[in-house]
Every structure is written in C-alpha cells, then in structure tokens.
Amino acid sequence: MTVTEQHAATSASSSAHSRRWLSFLKHQRTTENITGWLFVAPSVILIFIFGIFPIGYAAYMSIHTWRIRQGAILCDSEPVDFIALVRSCLSNYESAVLGDWGGAALFALGLVGLFVAYIVWTRLFSKRHENVYAVLRIVAGLLVMAVGITLISEGYNTMTGALRPRDQAFLKGLQITIYYAFGSIPLQLALGLVLAYVLYHRVKAKAFFRTIFFLPYVTPTVAAAVVFGTVFSGRDTSPMNQLVQLFGGDVQRWLAEPRPFLNVAFGWNLEGFIAGPSMALVVVIILGIWTYTGYNAVIFMAGLGNIPGDLYEAARVDGATDWNIFRHITLPLLSPVTFYLSVLGFIGTFTAFNTLFVMRTPTNAGTLDTSALVIFDTFRAQNRWAEATAQAIVLMLLVLAMTQIQRSLLEKRVFYG
Amino acid sequence: MFPFLWMISNSLMTLGETQVRRLLPESPQFYNYIEAWEEAQFSRYFLNSCIIVGITIAGLLVVSILSAYAFGRIKFRGRNVVFTLLLITLMIPESVTLIPNYLMVAGRIFPLPAIGTDAGIFSWSYDNSWIDTYAALTIPFMGSAFSIFLLRQFFVGIPNELWDAARIDGAGHFRFLIQIVLPISRAPIMTVTLLTFIASWNSFLWPLIVTNSDRLRPITVGLYNFSDEAGTRTQLLMAGALITIAPILVLYFLTQKTFTEGIATTGLKG
Numbered sequence A: 001m002t003v004t005e006q007h008a009a010t011s012a013s014s015s016a017h018s019r020r021w022l023s024f025l026k027h028q029r030t031t032e033n034i035t036g037w038l039f040v041a042p043s044v045i046l047i048f049i050f051g052i053f054p055i056g057y058a059a060y061m062s063i064h065t066w067r068i069r070q071g072a073i074l075c076d077s078e079p080v081d082f083i084a085l086v087r088s089c090l091s092n093y094e095s096a097v098l099g100d101w102g103g104a105a106l107f108a109l110g111l112v113g114l115f116v117a118y119i120v121w122t123r124l125f126s127k128r129h130e131n132v133y134a135v136l137r138i139v140a141g142l143l144v145m146a147v148g149i150t151l152i153s154e155g156y157n158t159m160t161g162a163l164r165p166r167d168q169a170f171l172k173g174l175q176i177t178i179y180y181a182f183g184s185i186p187l188q189l190a191l192g193l194v195l196a197y198v199l200y201h202r203v204k205a206k207a208f209f210r211t212i213f214f215l216p217y218v219t220p221t222v223a224a225a226v227v228f229g230t231v232f233s234g235r236d237t238s239p240m241n242q243l244v245q246l247f248g249g250d251v252q253r254w255l256a257e258p259r260p261f262l263n264v265a266f267g268w269n270l271e272g273f274i275a276g277p278s279m280a281l282v283v284v285i286i287l288g289i290w291t292y293t294g295y296n297a298v299i300f301m302a303g304l305g306n307i308p309g310d311l312y313e314a315a316r317v318d319g320a321t322d323w324n325i326f327r328h329i330t331l332p333l334l335s336p337v338t339f340y341l342s343v344l345g346f347i348g349t350f351t352a353f354n355t356l357f358v359m360r361t362p363t364n365a366g367t368l369d370t371s372a373l374v375i376f377d378t379f380r381a382q383n384r385w386a387e388a389t390a391q392a393i394v395l396m397l398l399v400l401a402m403t404q405i406q407r408s409l410l411e412k413r414v415f416y417g
Numbered sequence B: 001m002f003p004f005l006w007m008i009s010n011s012l013m014t015l016g017e018t019q020v021r022r023l024l025p026e027s028p029q030f031y032n033y034i035e036a037w038e039e040a041q042f043s044r045y046f047l048n049s050c051i052i053v054g055i056t057i058a059g060l061l062v063v064s065i066l067s068a069y070a071f072g073r074i075k076f077r078g079r080n081v082v083f084t085l086l087l088i089t090l091m092i093p094e095s096v097t098l099i100p101n102y103l104m105v106a107g108r109i110f111p112l113p114a115i116g117t118d119a120g121i122f123s124w125s126y127d128n129s130w131i132d133t134y135a136a137l138t139i140p141f142m143g144s145a146f147s148i149f150l151l152r153q154f155f156v157g158i159p160n161e162l163w164d165a166a167r168i169d170g171a172g173h174f175r176f177l178i179q180i181v182l183p184i185s186r187a188p189i190m191t192v193t194l195l196t197f198i199a200s201w202n203s204f205l206w207p208l209i210v211t212n213s214d215r216l217r218p219i220t221v222g223l224y225n226f227s228d229e230a231g232t233r234t235q236l237l238m239a240g241a242l243i244t245i246a247p248i249l250v251l252y253f254l255t256q257k258t259f260t261e262g263i264a265t266t267g268l269k270g
Helices: A003-010 A016-062 A082-089 A091-098 A101-126 A131-162 A165-200 A203-218 A221-231 A239-246 A261-266 A279-305 A309-317 A322-351 A354-359 A371-380 A385-411 B002-011 B015-019 B031-039 B042-073 B079-091 B094-105 B134-141 B145-156 B160-168 B173-184 B186-202 B205-210 B219-230 B234-269
Strands: A064-067 A069-073 B112-114 B120-125
Touching: A016 A064, A016 A385, A016 B042, A016 B079, A016 B094, A016 B134, A016 B145, A016 B173, A064 A385, A082 A091, A091 A101, A091 A165, A091 A385, A101 A131, A131 A165, A165 A203, A165 A279, A165 A322, A165 A371, A165 A385, A203 A279, A203 B234, A221 A279, A221 A354, A221 B219, A221 B234, A261 A279, A279 A322, A279 A354, A309 A322, A322 A371, A322 A385, A354 A371, A354 B219, A371 A385, A371 B094, A385 B079, A385 B094, B031 B042, B031 B219, B031 B234, B042 B079, B042 B134, B042 B145, B042 B173, B042 B186, B042 B219, B042 B234, B079 B145, B094 B134, B094 B205, B134 B186, B134 B205, B145 B186, B160 B173, B173 B186, B186 B219, B186 B234, B205 B219, B219 B234
Parallel strands: none
Antiparallel strands: A064 A069, B112 B120
16 A cells, blocks of 8 residues: 555545545556556467466476377376376486486486585685695595586486487487587687677777677578588588688588597597587587677677776776786676676577578488487477477476576676676 | 678679689679579568568567556556566577477367468367468467567656656556657667567578478578578579578668667667
C-alpha cells in the first residue's frame, strides 16, 4: 500500500469523499493489472510455448524411448530402491551421453580438483610474504592439479569405453567444442581489445572502422562459410594455397585435412586430447575469429569511452608509462566488458551450428562435429529422438554451469567501476 | 576485409580466370550474377526469405513493443517474476528446444489452428500440421525476450512527466504508447528491426527441419544446396554468396549509424 492509499484508508470512515477516492484507487490498480497483462500476453504466451515449455518437454522426452514415435517410459516400474529408479529413468543419459556413472563421477571429481588447485593458487598470490607457505602452496596446487587431470582423463576413458561406438560421438563432439571455444575466444578477445585500443584515440578512423568491423558480424553465417570454404579449399589454386606457396610453403589441404593441426604444422604425433584440433577445425576457428573480432572491438571501444579521462590524466601526472596505464587502468576497468564478451563467446561456440554444418564434408572426417552437430545427427540422421534430447539437455547444463563458473571465478576479479 | 574483396572480384571472373592466379578480372562478368541467380533458382528462395523476414519482423515488433512497454511502464502484479522467467530463455541453447518445437509445429503435442491451409485458424485439431507452412517458419520467432529487453531499457528511461501530461489529457496506456512513445523510440525500434532482419535472414537450421520441400525454404538453404551444385565453378558460387549477403549489406550501409551505436550502447547493458 502506498502512502496515499494508507492515508485514504485511515480517513475513509470519516467522509464519503475519501471512500470514493479509495475505490477509485482500487479500480485504478485493477485496470493497471489488466492492461499490463493484456499488453504482455501475446509475447508471454509465445515465449512460454516456444521457449520455456520445450525445456520441460525435452526432459520428458529424454526419459522415454522415442524413435520418431513416443515409446514407453524408461523408469523401472518395480524399482529395488530409489537410486535404481532414478538410474532407470536416466538410462538414455547413460547409454547415449555419459556411458558410465562411475566414469562421469571421476570426471566431475577431476574438474573439482582443478577448481581447488585454482583456489590454492589464487590464495598463494594474495599472500606473497610467507615464503615457506608459498612454496608449499605451489607444490600442493600442482599436486591437486595433476590428480585432477589424471582423474579427468581416467574418467573420460571409462566413459567412452562403456559407450557403443556410435554413442561416443557426443563426448568426442564435446572435445571438439572445447577446442573450438578455447581456440577462438581468447584470440577474438585479445585482437578485439588491441584493435579497440589502437583505434580509440583516432576519432575519424574510429567511425570508419566501426562500420567495417561490423560487416563480418552481420554477414549471414552460411554465406561466410561458403566463401571461407572456397578461400581455404584444398585445390592448389585456392587463395590460401597461393599465399602459402608465395612464402615457399607446401600446398595444404586446409578444410579437407582431418589430421591434427599440430601434426600438419610441426609433424608432432600426439595422441588423445592433446593432439589438438584438426586442420579443418583451425579453418573454422579462423572464421570464428574473423566474425567476432570486429564486434568485440566495437564493444570494447564503447567500454573505453566509459572510462573517465581524469583517471588517465592523474596517472600521467604521477609519471605512469603507457603500458602501466593500460595494465592498471584500462584493463581492470574493461573487465566487465571482457566478462560479458567471453560469456557471449562461450554460449556462441557451444551452440554454433551453421558454419560447421556448411563446412563439414566427408573429407574432414567428422573432425568438425561439435556437440551441437552430433545432437542434430542423432535427431535427424539416426532418428533417435530421446537420446538426442538427452544430449541436448547435457549440453544445456554444461553451458549454464560454465556461465555460472565464469561468473563466480571472475566476479572477484571483475572491477565494476 | 579480404574475403569480401576476394568474393566480389571472383564473382566477376570467368571460369578460366578463377583457376589461374589472378586477383582481378580482365573485364567484369556481370552475367555471372544472372547465371547464378537462374541456376540456383534464387528467385524462389529470395522471395521466401523476404516473406519470412517480413512476417517475422511485423509480428515481432507488434508483440515486443506492447510487452516491452508494459514491462517498462505499467506496474502490474507478477511483472518481475514473468520478466525474469523470459530472460532465462536467453541462456537456453537452440538444440534443447529444437526437437520439442518440431513436434509442436507438427501438431503432435497439442492441437494446432490450421494456419496456412484452407481450414483457417478456427479449426483446431491434431491433424493440422504446420510443416511446410510459413506459420512454422515465422511464428516461433515472434516472441523474443532479447527484443523485449532491449526496448524495455529504452521505455524505462522515458520521463514520467510525459505520461502525467498524457494522462491529464485523458489518454490511456495504449494511446500514450501509439502517439507519444513510438515517435520518440525510432532508434531502438530500428535496432531491433535490424537485428531481427539479420537473425531471420540468417536462419538455416530451423527452416531445414520444418520444411520437407524447397518450396518455402529461404535463401541460406538455397545457397547451401547451390554450393554442392556449383562445384568448381567458383565464380558462380561467389556470385551466389554475394546475392545472399547483398540485402543485409544494403540495409546495413543505409542504417549503419543507428545500428552501430545501438549495438555499442545496448550490447554493454546486455
């Protein structure tokens, strides 16, 4: 109740006028409620039907057998105990995504280990004066990290080992997604920041470049993928091969090259996760960087514009160098922008579809199949709808968890002016 | 920038020129565009894209402006809860909602009105499927939490004095919205329109799933199909790519000031 209403309520008994006023206010509030709901109804209904309800329905599908038509629910009708019931309900997740619960638990434990190592590490940097403890912490941190990595790889192997070959695609897809994310996001951010910083003080150039920078971002991704596919095609007349030959290099197969990039470039023969992305995926990463660097630069420029000028002047008076100013003023004050862009980048790479779909060919042998593409295949090519929704839900949980982790890890370091 | 220039220059070359090492064509072959257009059957795809984008934008603007206004300026019960719920959808990957949405527009979860067929919108039945209709391609995109959020940010900032003045003149929310708010909100509405245009023109996965034939498919699918057919004829493929990009480029250069400023300022608040 607002002050006027209370006032109206207390004096209501004394005069008919106040009573009318009170009923007017009530009437007014009901009208506001009705108009408000009428105004939002169309979009709330639409978003509920096509945005929120499907999440629940996907969960519903994922605990059934469902190949084009709905089948039986998977939950055990006569469970031994509660855990058996839950496990039977989630058997799609077990058979199509995770493989083995024990392996998945090991994997998760490994991630927790890495997190602990991180905490030990940051603590270490905050108390530099205690030398003995510092060394101890380094050792402890490294140990925990080593254990974490072992657990992760052990868990990953158990998980894939328990899966049938066609079901291993999703976990492999996650690995490819991680290459894609970590290959493109840091470079996009760094290049974007450098471009923004260099161009920020040149006012005339800024407007021009702002227009140019957005071009890749607004270009339809399918068209960009087609053009990149031609520029990086394996023919020896393709622009990239001409460029390589100009510098005396050998003709490369680029997008048609399923071998790991590190193998092609340096001849290293690495196995497992550290083998790195395939040459074809590197081309996709380059396309990703091309698309988002300019966008990031423009957002960074807007961020730079929000930094008050007197800070720079004060620092100059104190005799700070350009690097010092960049390191201790610009970078911390830009951290909210960096945070926002990196979250956007993670969501973008984990859900990217168009470019990868257009650029994948039999020649790059599934090395472009990120989780999003695997889900599409499970749905469209194999018609295993329940498994596809289970995979999609795991992907969604991962994206949500990662944005949350990024938030909690970076929150302390992000400096909100 | 290089891919753009290379695309333009190559789209003007002869077949022979694309295969030898050349950066610029001897004489521009504008005929490539016509050839690509005809061979890829772009007339149909292009028209489809225009229709899809047009309907989506029209629907989205009406729906989003109304609710953004309400979320920003009308105090109604449950407002904040609903708004937060809408924002959550921004974080959900498309792959989760894809399959249930497919089932839904196929009429397999609940009865649908027969939009796009002869029976009209009053015939609700499980037999009505939206597969291969414009309804399936446009209606799911009309409710957009992002557009609502973007517009709301602007509507919240409109001074209350304007509303008070309008109310004294006897205007209700709807008249205030139409006569006062809309004229001063050109810039954010333009930004939303452009972003929707780009997203809608770019759509690829969803149209591929909810259409069975090429009859209603948009230009992105057309270009994807053409990239197989064109094979080594790079000049035609690049001409096709340019045709796909052209509408966005034209629109972008016409409105780039509103657009870049819109993103640069709203992107930060997102």
